[in-house]
């Protein structure tokens with residue numbers, strides 16, 4: 021059997037901080053989490069309330085979680101961030117940058133000063149969180165161009181179609197394809213073809229707003245989603261883009277292989293039953309641009 025004194029040492033040596041918090045957000049007791057590389061100091065917390073140290077919105081969130089854990093009686097697991105906007109990190113010992121935590125919150129079956137209480141164990145998961153963000157970004161990105169890939173595009177277009185259908189928020193789509201890439205590969209080599217595709221990514225990044233979605237759809241085919249843009253403005257944009265591409269890609273052109281792009285432009289319409297139908301119309305418009313001699317913009 022270990023003694024009460026040894027038990028106290030064990031609690032204080034817990035690698036992750038464990039808080040006993042009341043329903044009203046009062047810190048009743050704090051144990052462990054002493055490593056200043058991973059955790060802010062919890063010295064002086066006992067007796068304070070969450071609202072004393074955490075800004076309003078975040079404090080409300082903490083109180084909500086306590087309430088949920090108390091009501092359900094079941095283990096509640098939540099991830100959250102604490103940064104200098106939430107608490108005055110500068111004045112507290114410990115890491116100064118923002119941290120991500122996994123909170124494990126469980127009702128305790130006793131009252132303190134007549135109030136229900138929970139045990140809140142906070143594990144620092146910042147490294148895991150960063151890795152997850154990197155993985156998510158990687159899985160949404162086309163390696164050659166750094167643009168989004170088709171999976172991410174389709175996810176975003178589904179959301180924009182939803183906004184269009186419910187609230188009539190316009191959204192337009194450009195689908196474009198390099199002209200004559202096969203000849204370029206055959207004549208100048210596959211690496212030149214790759215460089216042209218990479219350059220397309222750079223031009224897209226320089227031309228687009230943050231909310232636009234530029235994606236390499238596959239091979240030498242690209243799609244740009246333009247939220248909040250109607251057909252007229254989308255066509256103006258497509259023409260500007262075509263000229264910009266022509267200018268930049270000119271350095272790859274040879275006498276008998278001009279390098280340009282063909283673009284199909286459409287906007288979401290009530291007759292489209294899904295974003296896939298809008299995309300299909302963009303593809304038809306692109307096909308028309310190719311059929312009519314390439315290096316041009318066609319409306320669908």
Ligand SMILES: Nc1nc2c(ncn2[C@@H]2O[C@H](COP(=O)(O)OP(=O)(O)OP(=O)(O)O)[C@@H](O)[C@H]2O)c(=O)[nH]1
Pocket residue numbers: 164197198199200201202203205209210211212213214217238239240310314
């Ligand atoms: N270098 C390079 N070539 C690629 C890549 N992806 C696809 N391609 C080539 O791009 C060509 C695309 O086919 P098409 O669109 O029919 O060929 P195109 O010569 O551009 O024909 P048009 O679109 O009618 O002008 C194929 O030859 C593919 O091998 C890539 O990542 N790098």
